[in-house]
Amino acid sequence: MVQFGEKWGGIMQNNSIAYFSAEFGLDESLPIYSGGLGILAGDHVKAAADLNIPLTGVGIFYGKGYFQQRIDESGSQHHLYPQVDLEASVYPVQLVRDDNGRPIIIEVPLQGRKVYAKAWSVQVGSVTLYLLNTDVESNSDADRHLTDTLYPGAQDIRISQEILLGIGGTRLLTTLGIRPEVWHMNEGHCAFLTLERIRMLSAEGLSFETALEAVKASTVFTTHTPVPAGHDVFSIDMMDRYFGDYYWQLGADRDRVLSLGSMNGVFNMTRLAVSTSSKVNGVSKLHGEVTREMFHRWMPHIPVRDIPVDSVTNGIHTGTWLGADLKELFDRYLPSDWTLQTAEPEVWAAVRDIPGTELWEEHQQAKLKMLQAFGLPLPPSDRMPLIIGFARRFATYKRALLIFSDPERIARILGNPDRPVVLVFAGKAHPADGPGQDLIRQIVELSQDNRFKDRVFMIENYAMDKAKLLVQGVDVWLNTPLKPMEASGTSGQKAALNGVLNCSVLDGWWVEGYNGRNGWAIESTMDGDTELQAKQDTEALYRLLEEEIIPLFYKQGDQKVPMEWVNVMKESICSLAPVYNTQRMVTDYWHKMYVPTSARGKRFAADNLEVASRVAAYKHFIRDNWSGVQVRKVDIIEDNSCRIGLNKKAFRAEIELGAIWHKDVLVEAVGSDGHRGLWKVTLKAIKQQTKGLYIYEGTSSDIPVDNIWKADVNVRVTPISPDFASDFELELAAWG
Incomplete structure (x- = not known):
């Protein structure tokens, strides 16, 4: 296994990555997570510890955690909030103290008053996770309860928690003497940390714009969802109430500070995070595309494919x-050090050598363990039914009821006495999500219907312990989101690791993972007609169940083992386990995000922030003069003397740049390639007509004839700098 702390020690020092997240799912005994985002954060921390990556986590300790779910006989979800038992935590949790043994207390401004927070530390291998909590004697009773629960419905408590996380978390690291080189924001809840970092630099005498560039250079942001509810927004009035005494401390006026996050009349935390980061990534390749589409609405003058968003698949x-x-x-059949090389395909190839009967028997034992743990009916014979699992947060876009779209047909599928099928559901709906809770109620009602008696089950209080039983014990993992709303989805990856086969809409990670031999794909459309999409997806799901999944499962081979099914299990493990693990994921973050950002941050901070100051001044000049940039005239000159199938094209454009130097812009002829992509031809300044007015020309022989109609061609002018993280960092472009 690569030990990054040893290999790259010269690039980063200890505690050089600060990883902020509103939730961390380390273990069910520390219930400070609600679902996928938190469990992903917990897995990220564990992988960083495994790889010896110098990372420090920052979050909130929720005294009552996320709610405990109880479902009554009618299917109504009830929310219980017991106090988190720190003594029961698998991971040691300790109060953070100073050198004199006194608890460290952080002061955070909230609506003109001071709120105090203590910190707990959780040790995960070499990684320390710090968790802030406001249950401090010097706080008012209301403030002591600010950090009771995760994702509260009240906006005032939500913004207070996010100020505590971002501003308070930054102050905690400063107090502890931890000075990260890279700041990683896991979703937008923690984006106020960028304002606090700007404030700290402003207090040292730097201008707002210079401080902003220094912060931006050393910050990365991971966005996790295209669902609007996943992107926190606060009213401008609320921002004024909470930041009225804070704006001026950043060295800028109110409007400039608010401009970092203002969108459509509200303050958007995702927009703030994008405005203050040099690298942004989605959590799968498809999610990267969807995020670019979403951000395109903020920057309509920049084509979708050029929006600077990368992707690191979860x-x-x-x-x-x-x-x-x-x-x-696996210990018996894989190389002895396989746990240290989980991202190596050749290590997992040895799974193919495991006797099918042994792999099948281990899965049967996991299945039996799950049934017993959940108190589900045990099969009357030695051959257990096909069990399909559906477990995730109950949000409407995840379409938990899709499989019941035709109740009579699915009743026949499940109720075949010769080939029985069982559906097991689990998941919570947010206390404020009425439609999500209604889905749970309907599933409970269906489980009580005579047609589905002992065929449909709802498991209450879904958490990490129950998730492990499910991803290890069911036969098929079902995932039917409304494409492309599933940004990544990692539960199917957990199932695949354990030999459970995925049947999923081709969304999120499954678009990358599915190879035609390792599970089943519901090839959903994305035409915007959700009703038609649901109808098509339902039909595809039923067909897969009736014609492929159930027949394969019940096709017995020697020793009553479905060997063809077991072979698909092996293919699933071999093809998916080495790719969809956090060792690979965090390695990607290291190379694609952390190392470049560390180098960039250091360069911007060097020599009394010389580069940050220069970039700030340059951007200010460009913005002040950009209104004078115009593409006056564009000509396309045909040349048919090129090789067959291609036309050589010459482009000529007359560009007014005003006060901007011609070497500070990139001029391109841009057109569609007919496949949702772009072709580009760079034009060079060949003559200055008058002051500020230039003639640009460029040629290309690599543009297919079909894609060069004049209606598809435009000329774009973009401000550039070798100090920019991308050509579109300024989010400016002038078109012909």
């Missing part, structure tokens, strides 16, 4: 999610 922590018995089987 993975899961193998050591956390692999069943213990299956691990023992």
